[in-house]
Amino acid sequence: MQKALVSEIVGRLLSSTSSAPAGAGEVVSLDAVAEAIGATALTLQDIEAIFDGLEAAGRRVEALPQNPQAALAQVLATVRSFSAVSGRRPNALEIAAHSGLTPGEVRFALLYARVLVR
Numbered sequence: 001m002q003k004a005l006v007s008e009i010v011g012r013l014l015s016s017t018s019s020a021p022a023g024a025g026e027v028v029s030l031d032a033v034a035e036a037i038g039a040t041a042l043t044l045q046d047i048e049a050i051f052d053g054l055e056a057a058g059r060r061v062e063a064l065p066q067n068p069q070a071a072l073a074q075v076l077a078t079v080r081s082f083s084a085v086s087g088r089r090p091n092a093l094e095i096a097a098h099s100g101l102t103p104g105e106v107r108f109a110l111l112y113a114r115v116l117v118r
Helices: 003-016 030-037 044-056 068-086 092-099 103-117
Strands: 027-029 060-062
Touching (some): 003 030, 027 030, 030 044, 030 060, 044 060, 068 092, 068 103, 092 103
Parallel strands (some): 027 060
């Protein structure tokens, strides 16, 4: 586990929600977590440690109501059309720009795809 990196990400997320007193139960969106992680390669254990750190600080991690199947379908369609035109696979920001989804929604759909493959 990458403890220093996990601590840094948790710290950034806590500082961005520091307007509420510790333990106030403020919600941190799953999109905010995905944005803080960015393109960093983390293991499932690292991600769980981020969630644990936020929860230990009194924050709840919640996803906005989404339809992961629809988002994944949109991501896949965008990847296919982008690849056909450009001859290469797009990155997450390019997928977001061409699909109408937010970068957080794209990352969520890609994480959902990883879970489906298991």
